[in-house]
Amino acid sequence: MLKTVQKTNAGRFFEDYCIGQMIDHAVPRTVGTGERAMYHALYPARHVLYSSDAFAQFSGLAASPLDDMIAFHVVFGKTVPDISLNARANLGYAEGRWLKPVWPGDTLRAQSEVIGLKQNSNGQTGVVWVRSRGLNQHDETVLEYVRWVMVKKRDPESPAPETMVPDLAEVLEPAALVVPAGLDFTRYDSTLAGEPHRLRDYTVGETIDHVDGVTIEEAEHMMATRLWQNTSKTHFDGTMRDDGSRLIYGGHVISMARTLSFNGLANAQMIAGLNAGSHANPCFAGDTVRAWSEVLDLAETAAPGVGAIRLRLVATKGGAPFTLRDDGGKYLPHVLLDLDYWALMPL
Known part of the structure; x- marks a missing residue:
């Protein structure tokens, strides 16, 4: 009798998370000027610092970096298979910071830490808080943010984890x-x-x-x-x-x-x-x-x-x-x- 082994990814469910859990996400991605061209084709992007090397150099940068939201989208996409594949809703964001420009040729990867858990009263779903980071090929953090998602439970009868709701800043100080x-x-x-x-x-x-x-x-x-x-x-x-x-x-x-x-x-x-x-x-x-x-x-x-x-x-x-x-x-x-x-x- 043939034995079937599950090889596909069904995603994580609420009971698969625990506080302090670190998740390294697949797949690293090298971004280039084609990313910029596609971004500007999808959206009416015209901010000059992301359009002109000459303007960026006049403003003290080596060249025009890639649009900030390109970094966000690439990092966010990496996290989806592990964080929100079984999500009912993406509920919110906080404490997001862009720490380094992303340049054509950079390779981005993503990592998340589980910082909060709370089962909903219906017993069918729970909220998961994660702090996600985007890192470049030098292991420098280029972007970090917190988001929280409502995730389905695999088994509604499974016990609820201890509730921990992270204390997040309402507003980042300018400093x-x-x-x-x-x-x-x-x-x-x-x-x-x-x-x-x-x-x-x-x-x-x-x-x-x-x-x-x-x-x-x-x-x-x-x-x-x-x-x-x-x-x-x-x-x-x-x-x-x-x-x-x-x-x-x-x-x-x-x-x-x-x-x-x-x-x-x-x-x-x-x-x-x-x-x-x-x-x-x-x-x-x-x-x-x-x-x-x-x-x-x-x-x-x-x-x-x-x-x-x-x-x-x-x-x-x-x-x-x-x-x-x-x-x-x-x-x-x-x-x-x-x-x-x-x-x-x-x-």
């Missing part, structure tokens, strides 16, 4: 942000960047309607999901949902909203920190994504001519701009994304 070595905005050319508005031109509480919209295409979001090697079934397998729709990868919405924010925030050049984030409602092909921002804080850094702006970035699929929650505090149905981040901007 915790890392400015790339050499970055200097004292000779910043606003004409080439596309807008004159610098840090001093923004005020806390100001809101900006980014005006433009992009309709999500089925082919493009599928290309993005494969590009980032994201194996979450709900993004590429139409049989996973009763309606036959494929859920748009949340990172696709983040990148779309970030690049739409160029109109009004063209000088918010580099993402330096991720304070919080929530995918408020699902996005599907055919939805038209729009974005608006609110200025939450302003700060200076030690780097010459470089300031930091804290922004709330909201992606929507319609509805009036600057509307977020109903009277009960629940996200309105047209809100797709609520993201709180720091970006580096000339003073």
